[in-house]
Amino acid sequence: MGLKLSGAKMVSHITTWGLKNIFRRPAANMPGKLALYIDPQLISHLLYKLRVGSMVVCGTNGKTTTNNLVADVLEQQGLSAICNRTGANLDSGVATAMLHGETADWGVFECDELWLVKILPALKSDYLVMLNLFRDQLDRCGEIDVIQDSIASALEASPETVLVYNADDPLCAAIAEKVDNACIAFGVAENMKLSQNTVVDAQMCQQCSGMLAYSYRQYGQLGEYHCPQCGFKRAELDFAAAHVRFESEGLSFEVEARGKGAAVTESGQDAGAAASREAQNTEQVSAQDVDSSLQPVSLGTVNSEFTGAYMVYNLLAARVASALAGCSAESFQKALDRFDPQNGRLQHFDIDGRSILLNLAKNPTGFNQNMRIILQDEGPKAVGFFVNDKEGDGKDISWLWDIDFEELAQDGDLVVFAGGIRKNDLQVRLKYAGLTAHLVEGAADMLDKTQSLPESYRIYAIANYTALPPVHAELTEMEQVNPGASESATHKEQTHG
Secondary structure, three states, rough: OOHHHHHHHHHHHHHHHHHHHHHOOOOOHHHHHHHHHHHOOOOHHOOHHHHEEEEEEEEHHHHHHHHHHHHHEEEHHOOOOOEOOOOOOOOHHHHHHHHHHOOEEEEEEOOOOHHHHHHHHHHHEEEEEEOOOOOOOHHHHHHHHHHHHHHHHHHOOOOOOOOEEEOOOOHHHHHHHHHOOEEEEEEEEEOOOOOOOOOOOOOOOOOOOEOEEEEEEEEEOOEEOOOOOOOOOOOOEEEEEEEEEEEEEEEEEEEOOOOHHHOOOOOOOOOHHHHOOOOOOOOOOOOOOOOOOOOOOOEEEEEEEEHHHHHHHHHHHHHHHHHHHHOOHHHHHHHHHOOOOOOOOOOEEEEOOEEEEEOOOOHHHHHHHHHHHHHOOOOOOOEEEEEEOOOOOOOOOHHHHOOHHHOOOOOOOEEEEEEOOOHHHHHHHHHHOOEEEEEEHHHHHHEEEEOOOOOOOOOEEEOOOOHHHHHHHHHHHHHHOOOOOOOOOOOOOOOOO
16 A cells, blocks of 8 residues: 555545544545545545446436435445445545445446546546536536536546446437447437426537437437437437336336347346456456347336436436446335435425425526426425525526526416525516515525415425535424424435436
8 A cells, every 4th residue: 555545544534533523524525635635546546445346427417316326226236335425526525435435346426527537537437327418507617518528538538438328318429429438328218298398408419500300308408309410319229218107106117228238238137247247257248249139128117206207317327327237127126115315305304294395406407397396296385496606506597597487387376485595586587487486594484484374285495506405404403303293105206416
């Protein structure tokens, strides 16, 4: 062990102890941040902890949910994983997770898109799972082409990494077209027949600047597309969700392995026999060894209490990633049945007999999908939106005007609240959408103002990135002090982040 690595470990240990025992903090970032000052190659130097390999999950929405579910599935399968479960997705968060983790089979890491160029080459990951790309934090990230270039550079610096990407998103597909890495495409094989928002982040072909044509859209720019001018189109799907069903109790779909997917699943064997080759003493099947004549292979049916278009893609990505790592359909379903994030993403609270659902939304697409879930629930509702403009959120909040709040205004039995640092700006935006929003100082204030409403009102709290933790903390404390009169069933919706 080198002196730099030894010093980095020592600093991490001391910092972790101090943060947890003195400051009562989670120690998810700072130990790794300080350790990286001592050993800048720390992540690479800690790769000995991963017996089989690693995968990285990136994308604008859904990273935390997908990443943590994959880790849960691995553990359900009997494999071990190091994972940055708190959502600390910069190099400091990945380094901290690796410093804190014991030797494991797999590393499963959520990664910020702009930090991927630093993290992916250090990890030399087996797979990069790319979920979607939407306009987000423009003053920090820039336009989407900046993010695309950064992701492509990361893949070029890690040529052995296989790109597992959402082919329904033309912005992800453009990256797959650009890089030389082996690629595996996943997507939804059919029209889910969902009503559409007006916000679309990709209407023009990035190959020739022509207008994309769609056979159907799922949401945003996701769907089956082609460019009439240059021929760019959605790739043939290697893993596909088929027979998608949305019902009152959740959603279900079948997962099919096609093309490369059928190849890496070894003609019906779960794909992890290839990916967990060290554990099972088999050789990995290359994503480039493709026989297009292979018949589709069923990877089982996914049944979830979650709902929403986002969750179809999140769950499909998690199923594909876990299959590539050696996990069966049975392990996936068991992990999904037990999956309870408890981090403010889709978290349900029962406070003094009131049902409250908290979720993250940090860009127009995220807010729009949250509102669609809210609107599909019958009965009267109270909705609180919380928006901050801290560094982690982006100072520019002009994106509020890209949210289809007008759709929410069509619901008659609705009470709306605006909170967070930019609550006044949010209130103005809601006013122009035809909604009268009451200003609140936080979640407790919002719940206090709902006391006069009938108990039939369902309550929702939707918060952006830095607004989420304080709202989550308030609701958690209130639930401990004033729990529901009876144990309530978890109302699982959808997650982003």
